Amino acid sequence: MTIYLLELGFEEIPARFIPGLIAELRSRWMDALNTAHIEYQDVEVVGTYRRIATLIHGMADESAQISHRIRGPIRSVAFTEANELTPAGAGFLRKNNVTDFVVEAEGDKHYIVSYTTIPSRPTVDILGSIATSVVSGISLPIAMKWGDGYGPFIRPVHWIVSLLGDRHVPVEFLGIRSGAMTRTHRFLGSYREATITSASDYVTILNDHYVNVLPAGRRDIIRNELDLNRIHYDVTLLEEVVFLTEWPVPIWGAIDSDHMTLPAPAVVECIQKNQKYFPAIIDGQLTDRYLIIADSVTPANEAIIKRGNHSVLRARLEDVKFFWNEDRNNSYDNWVKKLDAIVYQKGLGSVGDKVRRMMPLADRFAQWIGADRVDSVRAAQLSKGDLVSQMVQELPKLQGVMGGIYAQLSGESSAVSSAITHLYDSDIRIDQPVCAALALADRLDTVVSCFANGLIPTGSQDPWGVRRAALAVVRALHRLHIPMTLTDLVSMGFDGLGTGRDKQDLCISFMMDRARYIFETDGVGSDMIPVSAVVDSVISPHRSLVQMAHSASHLQSRISDPRLKLITETVIRVSRLGRSASGRFDPSRLDTNERAGLDPVIQWMAGTDIHTLDDFHVLTDVMPAYFESTLIMDPDLDIRSNRLSFLRDVSTKCELFADFEKLSPALGGAQN
Amino acid sequence: MTRSFQDIILTLQTYWSDRGCVVLQPYDTEKGAGTMSPHTFLRVLGTTPWNVAYVEPSRRPTDGRYADNPNRLQHYFQFQVVLKPSPFDIQDLYIGSLESLGISRQDHDIRFVEDNWESPTLGAWGVGWEVWLDGMEVTQFTYFQQCGGLDLNPISVEVTYGLERLAMFIQNKTSVYDIIWKESRNGLVTYGDIYRQSEVDYCHYNFTHASVDRLVTQFELAEAECNELIAHKLVSPAYDFCLKCSHTFNLLDARGAISVTERMAYILRIRKLAKKCAEAYLAHPVEV
Numbered sequence: 001m002t003i004y005l006l007e008l009g010f011e012e013i014p015a016r017f018i019p020g021l022i023a024e025l026r027s028r029w030m031d032a033l034n035t036a037h038i039e040y041q042d043v044e045v046v047g048t049y050r051r052i053a054t055l056i057h058g059m060a061d062e063s064a065q066i067s068h069r070i071r072g073p074i075r076s077v078a079f080t081e082a083n084e085l086t087p088a089g090a091g092f093l094r095k096n097n098v099t100d101f102v103v104e105a106e107g108d109k110h111y112i113v114s115y116t117t118i119p120s121r122p123t124v125d126i127l128g129s130i131a132t133s134v135v136s137g138i139s140l141p142i143a144m145k146w147g148d149g150y151g152p153f154i155r156p157v158h159w160i161v162s163l164l165g166d167r168h169v170p171v172e173f174l175g176i177r178s179g180a181m182t183r184t185h186r187f188l189g190s191y192r193e194a195t196i197t198s199a200s201d202y203v204t205i206l207n208d209h210y211v212n213v214l215p216a217g218r219r220d221i222i223r224n225e226l227d228l229n230r231i232h233y234d235v236t237l238l239e240e241v242v243f244l245t246e247w248p249v250p251i252w253g254a255i256d257s258d259h260m261t262l263p264a265p266a267v268v269e270c271i272q273k274n275q276k277y278f279p280a281i282i283d284g285q286l287t288d289r290y291l292i293i294a295d296s297v298t299p300a301n302e303a304i305i306k307r308g309n310h311s312v313l314r315a316r317l318e319d320v321k322f323f324w325n326e327d328r329n330n331s332y333d334n335w336v337k338k339l340d341a342i343v344y345q346k347g348l349g350s351v352g353d354k355v356r357r358m359m360p361l362a363d364r365f366a367q368w369i370g371a372d373r374v375d376s377v378r379a380a381q382l383s384k385g386d387l388v389s390q391m392v393q394e395l396p397k398l399q400g401v402m403g404g405i406y407a408q409l410s411g412e413s414s415a416v417s418s419a420i421t422h423l424y425d426s427d428i429r430i431d432q433p434v435c436a437a438l439a440l441a442d443r444l445d446t447v448v449s450c451f452a453n454g455l456i457p458t459g460s461q462d463p464w465g466v467r468r469a470a471l472a473v474v475r476a477l478h479r480l481h482i483p484m485t486l487t488d489l490v491s492m493g494f495d496g497l498g499t500g501r502d503k504q505d506l507c508i509s510f511m512m513d514r515a516r517y518i519f520e521t522d523g524v525g526s527d528m529i530p531v532s533a534v535v536d537s538v539i540s541p542h543r544s545l546v547q548m549a550h551s552a553s554h555l556q557s558r559i560s561d562p563r564l565k566l567i568t569e570t571v572i573r574v575s576r577l578g579r580s581a582s583g584r585f586d587p588s589r590l591d592t593n594e595r596a597g598l599d600p601v602i603q604w605m606a607g608t609d610i611h612t613l614d615d616f617h618v619l620t621d622v623m624p625a626y627f628e629s630t631l632i633m634d635p636d637l638d639i640r641s642n643r644l645s646f647l648r649d650v651s652t653k654c655e656l657f658a659d660f661e662k663l664s665p666a667l668g669g670a671q672n
Numbered sequence: 673m674t675r676s677f678q679d680i681i682l683t684l685q686t687y688w689s690d691r692g693c694v695v696l697q698p699y700d701t702e703k704g705a706g707t708m709s710p711h712t713f714l715r716v717l718g719t720t721p722w723n724v725a726y727v728e729p730s731r732r733p734t735d736g737r738y739a740d741n742p743n744r745l746q747h748y749f750q751f752q753v754v755l756k757p758s759p760f761d762i763q764d765l766y767i768g769s770l771e772s773l774g775i776s777r778q779d780h781d782i783r784f785v786e787d788n789w790e791s792p793t794l795g796a797w798g799v800g801w802e803v804w805l806d807g808m809e810v811t812q813f814t815y816f817q818q819c820g821g822l823d824l825n826p827i828s829v830e831v832t833y834g835l836e837r838l839a840m841f842i843q844n845k846t847s848v849y850d851i852i853w854k855e856s857r858n859g860l861v862t863y864g865d866i867y868r869q870s871e872v873d874y875c876h877y878n879f880t881h882a883s884v885d886r887l888v889t890q891f892e893l894a895e896a897e898c899n900e901l902i903a904h905k906l907v908s909p910a911y912d913f914c915l916k917c918s919h920t921f922n923l924l925d926a927r928g929a930i931s932v933t934e935r936m937a938y939i940l941r942i943r944k945l946a947k948k949c950a951e952a953y954l955a956h957p958v959e960v
Contacts, residue, residue, distance in 0.1 A: 010764060012801060014786035142788070144799045144815050147757045149825045153801070156760070156815075186767075187777045244783070275807055292807070294781040297780050305781045308806025311846060322741055341931060 001041075002061065002123075005199035006131050006171065007053040007161040009183055013154050015049055015243035017141050020024040021154075022047060022215075028134045029054055037064040038123055038132055046203075046213050048246040050186070053202065053213060054134075059164070065120040070096050072112035075103055079112070124164050131162060131171045150175050159183060166198040168541060184209035185246055187296040210247045220241050222293055225250040231291070232281045237272055241293045244276065249297035250304050253277070255288045259317040265401045266320050266391060273397070274316055275309070306469035323390035327402075332410050337383035342387065345464075347448050348497075351384050357496040358383070368482045372415060374628030377440040379419040382407055386420075400424040426468075428476040436476055443469040448493030451507040452500020467514075474545070478522065483544040486511045508541050515545060519552050529665060530555035530658075537659040550611070551657055558613055565667045568617045570623050571651065571660040576646030577632055585645035589638070597626060598646070605649060610657040619650070677839050677853040677863060680773060681727055684751050684833065684854040687772045687935040688725035691765060693753065696850035700744075703709040703848075705730050706752030706832055710911050713794065713946075714953045715754065716816050716828040722756040731919065732880035733926035739864075739871045742847035746874055747867065751833040758829035761906070766803070766811070766831055773842060781806050788812045793918055793942040795950075810837045820950025821943070836863070856869055878926040887927070898945045903946050907952045914945040924943070 012132055013021075026045045033040055033056070041058025051555075072078055078089030085093075089112055093101060098114040105111075145151035153174060160178035162171040171178040184194050187211035196202050206213045219242045226233050241248070259267065264286040269292050271279045280289040292309050340352035348354070358380040366376035386392045386403030404421025408414070415434040422429045423442060429435040450456065457466045477484060490508045494501055512535055519531045533619045534540065534552040543551075558564045587595060603616045632647070634640045654660060673684070685695050699709040705865040706712060706728035715722040728750045736746030755762065763784070767777055784801035789812065791797070812832040816824055839851045849864030894916040901910035921938050924930050930938060 012784035012786075016786075142799060143823070144817055144827075146815055146827050146829075147760065149827065156758075158760070188781060242787070295783060296777075296781045299779065301779045301781075304779055305806045308780065308808060312807040314846070318742065319744075322737070342933070555798070 001058045002165040003199040004056040004059050004127060005053060005161060005163045005196065005202050007051055008135060008157060008598045009159040010049045010153070010157045011155040012049045015240045017154060018047060018049065018052070019239065020141065020244040021052055021138065022044055024138060025052060025054055025134070028137060029056065032130050032134050036126060037063065037066055042634060048211065048213060049243055050246060051213065055199065059123060062120045062122050063126065066118040068116045070116060072114065075112065078568060083587055124167060124169060125545060127164060127169045128171050130160070131169070132173060134226055135173050149255045151492065161196050163196060182206065185211050187631050188298065190249055203398050212247055215242050218245055218248050220247050222250065225291060226278060229280065230282050231278060237276065237278065240641040241276055245293060245295045247295055248293045251294050251297065251302060253290050253306060253310050253313065255290060255317070256314060257288070259321065260288050262317065262320055262324055263402070263405050266324065267317065269395045269398055270316050273395070273481050275313055277313070288559045307338060318632055319613045320391070320618055321396070323394055327391055327406060328409065332382055332385050332406060335388045336382060338388045345449060345453055347453050351387060354445060355381060357445050358441040361496060362437045362446060363491065365437040365440045368484060369433045369436055371437045375413055375415045375434045376437035378412065379434055380418045380441055381424055382412065382416065383438060383442065390401045428472050430476055430479050436480065438477055440473055444489065444493045445496065447473065448490065448497055448507060451471065451503040452494070452497055456506065470511055471514045471517065474511055475518050475522065478518055478549060479543045481546050483549045485542050485544050485547045486515065487541045512540060515548065519549060527559065529558055529663060530559060533658040533660065533662040536544050536662055537655050539656050554612055555658060555663065563620070564613060566620050567613060568660045568667055570620055572664060573627065574647045574653035575624060575654065575660070578644060578651040581641070581644035581648035583641045585644050585649050586642060589642050594630065598622065601650060605653050674843050674852060675774060676855060677835070677851050680827065680835065680839055680842065681751065683772055684769060685725060687769045688753055693725040696724055698726060698728050701915045703729050703915050704732055704918065704922060707752040707791065707830060708915060708918065709752070710908065712752060712754050712830065713819065714907070714911065715821050716756060716824060717822060717950055717954050720725045722754065725753045728752050733922050736871065736875035736878055738875040739849065739868050742849065744846060745836070745871060746878060747871065748837040751835050753831040754828055754829035754844050757826035758804060762829050766813070773838070775805065775842070784813065787812065792939050794819065794946045795943045798862065805841055808837060808841055810834055810841060821947045822954070824951055878923060882923050884924065884927055884929045887920050887924050891917055894920065895941060895945065900950050902948045905956065906950055907949060907956070910952065911949045914949055915943065917942050
């Protein structure tokens, strides 16, 4: 049992790729070892921006011996009656490169069978080629070449350490030959190189040379400093910084007091995005400190590094101050006018046009939600203005947030400014009516615009975020219990657009798929079958989400009720027969007895909506007996046709509640 | 004694000259970056090795701030180094150049942070880093992969120092205008003494007074000239007119005279010229 180390060293790899590389290497190694039948305890992959190391713990010294049983043709085919090999039998042995065979029984038949053995091999003999194939197959998120055409890899590869215990296992990759020599931290310590004497000492030796090669170790150092100071931090930023360092050392900086008057979101964005520092957000408040995670700190240079970083941040925040002052000297109305010059989408006019489409939509949604209509329309009118503000042009992630701040400054109501602030939240704020009206208007317009313009999401292709927008709309309508049908919703969107009507049905069914997802995940019915029964019914586009949710959860609650099974069987029988109907159902053409028997159902069909399964009782009371006593396919074609039409009408009524065909799998299958 | 702006240039020139680079002079046509000099754009094409260093004045009209902003300029200087093929120890060579400027690796936090580069107008892209010196971006590092829409082999590496940033760092200045250009016989001459007024004047020109109609005409004239010169296989003058198109486009952009859709169309027109120049150069590359 030995440890194998394979360290790949390179020029600085982008931090964002490293976690993915680590995960991929680990799974490639496990697959390769399994294929080679080499046992191991664990594959550990660690690394920094400058190296990725695989440590295979508890590796067997040799691969396992593998025996295969190969079954050939049946005895009568493999052997002659004289018990000699036939050409087929000989062919089997030749094909598998074996000479020995036995005859074995399987059940009542006998076959020619051969056993082959892949012999065990010393791990050290095969490891080099396994390692080469593992690293050669790494998928490259970005690829480059260097020098005289070396590559491709993410960045130039500089060295490889390959050791099984203390024994060098030669590996060659992209023109680099492995050895036992690693590079230490680029700037810390006095050595540039170090020899790894044994794979088991790898982590320690690097640590002695200022490389903490374990991501978890570096993460702890940074997180401890953040936690100790009760700082709320962005997890994505933490992960990035973990891989931007080999020897992280926290240094605290302070924001100049004149910059603390700038809008906090802009300061935070500037500190995080541009400089990768952690702003000290404590209990939701931005304080005047920030945490720099530097990579080359010594007692001698700490003050210099701190001063340098401070002056960089100062310059950045000076820029922010410049934009802030410029923007405040501008007017929102002026920005809104400029939106006419910005193309929204080729073929769909300007952002200004989009705003003009959003305003009536916001009004309509406001009426549905019960939001203030004037505020909602005003919010829509201003909502995109910050797009042309200097701050948002410089820091695009602040779109919406800055709009809210500027709206408030220019005297808009708090409902209006708050709606703009939250416009791009991933979940629509349903607790604030104006917010919801605005966000619904924006996203509905995005969805129908993209459909009309042919930008319909396929597979992973969804550059405009149409899926996300559609999902947010349907989820908000559902949570707000707005009794609106998806047909009315989508149609309202297309009304404003004035083009692309031919895509309307496609768009409705796209929305319906979001509804399905929401019902399944949003506490309506975790069971897919009742949800499908409701969502897939032909009538669903004309039912409100409220009705559909109600039906689905009702079905879910009754899924094991024996009466549901009876109803389902009845309805399916009715609808399958009714499918071949072509004429109109005329009750007066039934004979008196039949008419009397069916009367409760005829009444029921003319009655009001179906709300629960209890409303189907009349059907289960009447129809089984009716089928028992009546030959639907009567030889008299008029009678037959009238009966079939009756069944079709019953079936249509039932579909107003659900598609019962979809339910039957949940009930153990319906009778035909 | 503080290292002056011109000392920084002289030091870098000496450093790279000692490492086998041809030290050239700035190219005399307006351009947005040192990459656009034919000493980079054309020479990275083909297989002939090429090692060069030069200062390049760069113009980015939209970046002007009427000299109000201490960090942004519409005219500034780059120190450009191009090594073809890229040497294996280029990062160490670069760090050595910082040390020649008195920036010791022991005293600072130097980082190579991902920054991939693409120039749609040149049909060029590469991968690399921006170099952070205690958090300040002082250099762009790019391994060119494509230029003029053509795959490159061997690969060139381009190291572009932002001279003003570097000088502010070395001289510990918070405004670009306070950079000491030279302690001359008549006393201190600052960057601001030399460039502040022209910076303001150019901003007025770029943002307000540049004639849109005449710029549009200039663009078309330069484009026509470029095409005609390519037909005569006169690569160098043709490329000058491609650069003129690019700068004219930047001016139109600063004037706010280009809509989003027009923008793309202009970029494509310039890229077409750049590609033709690259192809024409490759048909008759200069041997060194």
